[in-house]
Amino acid sequence: MTNQSSANLPSGTCANCGAALDGPFCGQCGQSREEIRRPAWMLVTDTVGDVLVWDGRFLTTLRALFAGPGTLARSYADGQRARWTPPIRLYLLVSLAFFAAMGLAGVRVIAVAPYPAAETVRAQDEDDIQRRMASIETARARGGTDVASISCGVMPGPDEINADGQLVYAADGGVNVTMMQRGASPEPRRIDRATADCLRAVMADAQVPAIIAELTIGAIRDPAGFEASSSAAAAQALILMVLAMALINLLLHPKRTVIEHVILSLYFHAALLPGFAIVLLLANLVAGSIGASVGVAILALAGQFALTWLCDRQFYGSSWYGALLRLPVQITGYAAALTAAALGLILLPAL
Structure with missing residues (x-):
């Protein structure tokens, strides 16, 4: 790598590393040869394009995610990565959108009464x-x-x-x-x-x-202060749950690599949060009706069971009864880990 400034480099040379250019991107570092000295408003379009377009993969990935998160994760883990939004990027975007939506809707994640x-x-x-x-x-x-x-x-x-x-x-x-x-x-x-x-x-x-x-x-x-700090802890606990689910699946499928379990867990949680948001909407709509609230709770639990079972089948190629036998361990382990993570992070500021 050279120390020359971009202003002193020839037009056919990469402004970042100084390598010769023979196309729109540098063959050494991958940077575009596009000129940065452009109208300032184009920085906005670049940002929007990077966040929302991602070379057209984002919407395609969302469709595949809701059609079958386990199948999507299996495809990505098997090397078909060019067509999909990376799992950690998708998970971060979905989780940020979830908590932003809760804030805009006036929903307190942790509520004091x-x-x-x-x-x-x-x-x-x-x-x-x-x-x-x-x-x-x-x-x-x-x-x-x-x-x-x-x-x-x-x-x-x-x-x-x-x-x-x-x-x-x-x-x-x-x-x-x-x-x-x-x-x-x-x-x-x-x-x-x-x-x-x-x-x-x-x-x-x-x-x-x-x-x-x-x-x-x-x-x-x-x-208000307690709710704010506890809600922040809940968001952090959700990140820990990605690792917790990966660990649970590692114990149940020890022959698979760790990275495979992490990929599945990221896509699983990216699919879980929108469903959770729908359940919250239904719960608010039926608030005050005990029967309807119980029905929504049963629906939420059934959805969690179904998503976990489906991901096990799609990603690991399990038989329907094999995935069913593992389901109690997965759900119990997940619930225990979620409780421990949430309590730990809520208690941490008081230590």
Whole structure:
């Protein structure tokens, strides 16, 4: 490689490495001989072309992906790579599109729900306050762990709302953490030092790990911040799941090379995320109906089973019963790995 600047090179010489050119691309480094000094707006068209066109392979790859992700992965692993978008590029694009779509749709990947809800606290009348206080006294009279669970915070009533309008953690309060909920993050609750210490002691008595106690207090104090950090952890966990699935298949198909399992896992997850998005859309449409929600959950589980079984057959050439026998191991291992990855990444910031 030479140190000459591109301005001093002859017209038939590559501006990048100085090799002689005999075509539109350099035979040594592959760079195009196209002149870079062009109108600035052409940089935009170049970028759009690289991202969306990819020599016409992208749409072709998408069609093949949804027709049979295992067949597509097998074709790529067997060397037919010129016609398909590389698996890691496709996976990254699909995952970015998925999380962007969740954000635009107002879906919180990890959702915090303090209770009682802010609407309940702000709208309660004297009868509501008396009922809540009576329930606390009843629980205290029963003794045992019920006493500890409601002994922290202020009593229900006007004291739950500060003069500045901020909500305060109440004695019968708590927090639930769910997934894929629409709407804005809930209001934060103020927890003073004494209440925080009380909650730590309560959870320690219940043998709750200290790190979970800190996360709980943090989620109550700052639901939006907790949701943001947890959602970022969920995105990272999804990347780890590519490796987890590859490892599971390596254990089930040890004669195959590692790169084959990784290729299948990337295409598998690229097909899984759009299906997951459809399930989320259906779940939001039927929200409030228990029967319909159960139906959507069954549909999601059946789709996961079918996709895993189909990929095993298409990619590894398994018989239908052989793929069926491996299915429980794959699904159980995947669920365990997903849980471990998500919890680990959510807990990591608190360590």
